Amino acid sequence: MAPSTTQPSIAIIGSGIGGLGLAIGLLKQNVPVTIYEGAAKFDSVGAGIGLGPNALKAMALMDETFAKLYDEIKVGNLDPKRKNEQFEALGAEEGLGEATGWYGGHIGDPKFTRSSAHRKSLLGVMKSLIPEGTVKFNKRVTHISQPREGKGVYLEFHDGEIIKVDTVVGCDGIKGMSRRAVLGSRYPEEVASKYAKMYVYRGIAPIEEAKAIIGSVAENAKWFMAPRRGWAMYPISDGREANIVAFIQDINPWVGEQVARECPREEMLAEFTKFDHRLQKLAELYLKPMKWPLFHHPDTPTYFNDRICLLGDSAHASTPSQAAGAGQGLEDALLLSRILGLVKSPDELGAAFQVYDSIRRPRAQGVVRESYEVAIEYFLEHPVYGMDMQQITDAANKRLPLIWWHNLEADVVRATDCFKLLTSTTVDSKTVESTKPISHSVLTKTDSTASSIEKAAAGNDVLTPLAEEIPVSTNG
Numbered sequence: 001m002a003p004s005t006t007q008p009s010i011a012i013i014g015s016g017i018g019g020l021g022l023a024i025g026l027l028k029q030n031v032p033v034t035i036y037e038g039a040a041k042f043d044s045v046g047a048g049i050g051l052g053p054n055a056l057k058a059m060a061l062m063d064e065t066f067a068k069l070y071d072e073i074k075v076g077n078l079d080p081k082r083k084n085e086q087f088e089a090l091g092a093e094e095g096l097g098e099a100t101g102w103y104g105g106h107i108g109d110p111k112f113t114r115s116s117a118h119r120k121s122l123l124g125v126m127k128s129l130i131p132e133g134t135v136k137f138n139k140r141v142t143h144i145s146q147p148r149e150g151k152g153v154y155l156e157f158h159d160g161e162i163i164k165v166d167t168v169v170g171c172d173g174i175k176g177m178s179r180r181a182v183l184g185s186r187y188p189e190e191v192a193s194k195y196a197k198m199y200v201y202r203g204i205a206p207i208e209e210a211k212a213i214i215g216s217v218a219e220n221a222k223w224f225m226a227p228r229r230g231w232a233m234y235p236i237s238d239g240r241e242a243n244i245v246a247f248i249q250d251i252n253p254w255v256g257e258q259v260a261r262e263c264p265r266e267e268m269l270a271e272f273t274k275f276d277h278r279l280q281k282l283a284e285l286y287l288k289p290m291k292w293p294l295f296h297h298p299d300t301p302t303y304f305n306d307r308i309c310l311l312g313d314s315a316h317a318s319t320p321s322q323a324a325g326a327g328q329g330l331e332d333a334l335l336l337s338r339i340l341g342l343v344k345s346p347d348e349l350g351a352a353f354q355v356y357d358s359i360r361r362p363r364a365q366g367v368v369r370e371s372y373e374v375a376i377e378y379f380l381e382h383p384v385y386g387m388d389m390q391q392i393t394d395a396a397n398k399r400l401p402l403i404w405w406h407n408l409e410a411d412v413v414r415a416t417d418c419f420k421l422l423t424s425t426t427v428d429s430k431t432v433e434s435t436k437p438i439s440h441s442v443l444t445k446t447d448s449t450a451s452s453i454e455k456a457a458a459g460n461d462v463l464t465p466l467a468e469e470i471p472v473s474t475n476g
C-alpha cells in the first residue's frame with residue numbers, strides 16, 4: 001500500500017524564544033503551524049540575553065532574515081578591543097581583584113564576537129517574522145491527551161475549547177505542562193524542575209550612570225566573582241543600558257512556589273557587603289529586591305512521547321552561567337523544523353522525533369549539566385580550581401568554544417539522512433552505504449543518556465542512541 005502524503009497538523013504550545021524560533025523555521029519551509037499562547041500578548045521576562053555564535057548560526061540556517069534582523073539589534077562590548085571577549089573575569093571584593101594581584105581574565109576567542117540584546121528587541125524581531133494570526137493568544141492549554149486508539153493529540157484550553165491535531169510541540173517553558181505529558185507515565189520523578197540551589201537579583205542601569213560609579217568597567221561584559229556570590233553585567237539597548245544579574249548560592253531548599261519572591265531591600269544589600277563599594281552602590285541603586293530562584297532540568301530521559309515533543313526550556317532548562325539556554329532552544333528549533341519539513345504524513349512523526357531526540361538531547365543535556373558545574377566554579381567552589389581565577393579562566397576558554405562552534409550544518413545533514421533511512425520502505429544498498437556511520441548510530445539502541453559537548457563539538461560524531469520504543473500514554 002502506498003504511504004499517505006498528508007502533511008500533519010502541528011500545534012506549538014508557547015510563544016517564547018523556543019516556540020517562535022520553531023515557527024520561524026517551519027514557516028520558512030512552508031510548513032503550516034499554529035502557536036497557542038496562554039498570555040494575552042507577547043511578553044518577555046528579564047532584560048538582557050546573550051547569544052553565542054551557535055545561536056546566530058541556527059538563526060541564519062532557519063531564515064537568513066532572522067539573522068540579519070538580529071544583527072541590527074545586537075550589542076557587543078563597547079570597547080572595540082574587547083569585541084572578542086565573552087566577558088572579563090574579575091574579583092568582586094574591594095579593588096576588584098587587584099589587591100590579590102589579579103587584573104582580569106579574558107574569556108573569549110579570536111573568532112568570537114560578543115553579542116547580546118534586550119529581550120524585548122529580540123521578541124520584536126521574532127514576531128515580525130511570524131504572520132499575524134499564527135499565534136492564538138489567551139489560549140492556555142489545561143489538558144493534553146493522546147488516546148491509545150486513534151492517532152493524534154487533543155488539547156483542551158481554559159476557555160473550554162478542545163482541538164485535535166496530529167502533533168504537539170511543547171515550547172511552554174520550564175514549568176510547562178507538556179513535560180508531564182511526555183515524561184509523566186514513564187519518568188514521573190523527572191517532570192518537576194530541580195532547584196539549582198541558587199537565586200539571582202536582576203537590574204538595569206543606565207550605562208552613563210553606571211560609568212559614573214564604576215568607570216569604563218561598565219562598558220564591557222564582566223563577571224565579578226566571590227565565594228558563593230557572583231555579579232554578571234553587560235551592555236544592552238544599543239549600549240545605553242547595562243544589564244545586571246547578581247548570583248547568590250543558596251544553602252537552603254526553595255520553599256513554596258517556583259516564582260520570584262520580593263524580599264526586604266536591606267536583606268538584599270546585606271548579601272553584597274563583601275563586594276567592592278562601587279558594586280554595592282550599583283546594587284543599592286539598580287538591583288530590584290526580588291529573589292529569582294534558578295531551577296533546571298539536569299535529566300530528561302527523552303524529549304518525546306509518541307506525538308508530543310519537547311523543545312526549549314520544557315526539555316532542558318538550564319542555569320544561565322554560560323548564557324546558553326535560549327541558544328540551545330534555537331538549535332532545537334533549527335533541527336526540528338528541518339526534520340518536520342521532511343515529514344510527508346503523520347505516520348512519519350515517530351521517526352522525526354526519534355531523530356530529533358537522538359541528536360539534540362545529548363548536546364542540550366550536556367549544556368545543562370555543564371552550566372551547573374560552571375556556576376559552582378564561578379562561585380569559587382570548584383574542588384580543584386577553588387579561588388584560582390587563572391584556572392577558572394583557562395577552563396572557560398576551553399569549554400565555551402565547544403558550545404559556540406558546534407557544527408550545526410552537520411547535525412542537519414545527519415538528521416536528514418537518519419530520517420530518510422528510518423522512513424524509507426525499501427532501503428537500497430547504496431543508501432545504506434552512503435549513510436553508514438549514521439545508520440550504525442541509528443540502529444544501535446544502547447541505553448545511555450551520557451553526552452559530552454566535547455565529543456559533539458569534535459565533528460559531531462557522538463554515537464547517539466535512540467530512545468526506547470515509546471508507549472502511548474494519556475496525560476494531563
Ligand SMILES: Cc1cc2nc3c(=O)[nH]c(=O)nc-3n(C[C@H](O)[C@H](O)[C@H](O)COP(=O)(O)OP(=O)(O)OC[C@H]3O[C@@H](n4cnc5c(N)ncnc54)[C@H](O)[C@@H]3O)c2cc1C
Nearest residue numbers: 014016017018038050141172173312313320323325326327
Ligand atoms: C536569569 C536568567 C538569565 C538568562 N540569560 C540567558 C542568556 O544570556 N542567554 C541564553 O541563551 N539564555 C539565557 N537564559 C535562558 C533563557 O532565558 C531561556 O532558555 C529561554 O528564554 C527559554 O525560552 P522558551 O521559549 O523555551 O520558554 P519560555 O520563555 O518560558 O516561554 C514559554 C511560553 O509558553 C507559554 N506557556 C506556558 N504554559 C502554557 C500553557 N499551558 N498554554 C499556553 N501557553 C503556555 C508561556 O506563557 C510562555 O510564553 C537565562 C535564564 C535566566 C533565568
